[in-house]
Amino acid sequence: MKAPDALRVLAELSTSQWGLFTAAQAADRGVSRVTLARLVDAEQLVRLAHGVYRDAGAPTDQFEDLRAAWLSIYPKLRAELRLQPGSLESTPASGTSAATLHGIGDHYVGRFEFTTAVRRQSQRPELRYRIRELDPVDVTIKEGLPVMTLERTIADLVEERYDLSNVAIAIRDADRQRPLNEKRMVELLSPLAARNGLRRGDGVALWELLTELAGIDSGSTVDKVASDDLLGRLIATKYLAAHGITLDELLSRPLPSSDDPAVQRELLREVAHSSALGRRAKALGHV
Template identity: 30%
Template sequence: MRQNEVLEVLESVASDQWGIITTAQAQREGITRLQLSRLADKGVLARSRHGIYLLPSAQHGALTDLRTAWVSLGAREFPDERWESEDKILVSHESAALIHQVGDLIPRRITFSSTTRKQTSQEDIYIYSNREINSKDIRNVDGLPVTSVELTVSDLAEKKIEFNYLATMVVDALRKENVRMKDLATKLNDAAESYGFSSGQQLVQECQREAASDDDREESIARYASLAEIARESLGAQMVTDLLKNNLYGSLPTASLAEIARESLGAQMVTDLLKNNLYGSLPTASLAEIARESLNQVSSKASPKSSEYQTNKKSEDIKKRQPPGYSPTPIDDEEELQADTGKTAKKENEA
């Protein structure tokens, strides 16, 4: 059999298998290991796993490794034969969550569930063996047998993943078409106690409260940013103060609060806000930044090193030396102040 004929046979039998072929499958079609090896050496085929090859028509993507892993666990059978068999190997747990796009768990290994006892020496694959899985909980996702969304979430809850991860997964699952809250809650009944709840329904409700969607969160941030911009550009300082006092911004990001305070409020107003703790739980770092940037004008005027402070002090000293009833003219007062200032400057130069 010529090379192009071998390739035609391989492409034909692997058309329903994402362009993936195994050595055992090829041998069933009369193609030897040596022929496969030669095609691989020429770059026509790509070696993926032991005894697994990718054809030129192979579908490359995020699920390629997962597909080749599934094929490798039933290397002799073709997909239609495996689907008809009672002994099934399904994508499950973290890998199923990845396929269904629920949650944000990153699988450390490719995870499968088998209805019989199944083992593998492949280190990147983990198999949950001897599982009883109802046919109603099996989904065909582009040719791959995958546990349903409800069972996938339940499986991971049984593993006692962290609650925040589970909450995100539950919220994502409920957005999926044909996933009903009642069905999901029923699946979670057994795992609910592990999280401190009496029922799956209670667990689902708490997950909904815990996990806000990323879209909603981004929308809130954008909305609050717009409010901050309006406050800075359109509102007077007193109105901004009132807004902060009444906490009308709700969960306005603290960075925006700090920016409003610095740009819209006077230094004294910021002082009052800080004294009365009107920022609530504003982080101390933000408070420090507000204090440094907004109160700098007040502190600089009160500093003994500032020229304004020294001039005012000189004026007060001169007034103390005047006799009772003395009312200096502006010129006298200015001349005496200049003279006194000159003496001070001379002493400083001599020193």
């Protein structure tokens, strides 16, 4: 294919992909790697990464390398197909890559992180995959790319054992963009509480610790959780399961005698300030 014809084909291809395209996409349209190499030499194209190119006349920005890495994961698929809701190939940016897209925290990206529901391996050291079932509630679009939400991104940073003071900076930055969903934060942080020196499953305590480090008024997270029957019951159930009893079993027991307020307080606080238990505790004035 002659250069002018190739440039026309590539322009049509790259228009909906931030001015980028892959060698595999070009090959599907009849443009060979030899032609791509000649166009690079003629400064008509810019080679960004292995198998990914940019039209030399297309604008660039700080996220170009991340977009190129994302395109390279499924090099034959057009971006518009991967951006469709429910796509198994969406591979949203996660971890520090997501934090960079959201503009939160001081995380210097040494490699590109993506989440996928399908196990993948890469020979390229700059790419890292997290294998996880993708809950649609945790995925959004930022700067044209699929990315984990602010809430999921913050939880991922905690999971990766970043210093909590650094995570707190990300939380403060996120809070300036929009109010975080505290219920979702508690859900995501609950499995990470024990590794951070807190009671197992106590996502409320971990979230309050992080907001305190961030210098943010959590708005009485405990009260918010306690007022939500579904979330409160979920937290209490997870905590009690670790101790071999069910929430229904505990609720069927009589509350401790008011003659021993220390025992009352300990039991009621042990099951978190949540759901029916939280309201019963508050009614007695012990939490």
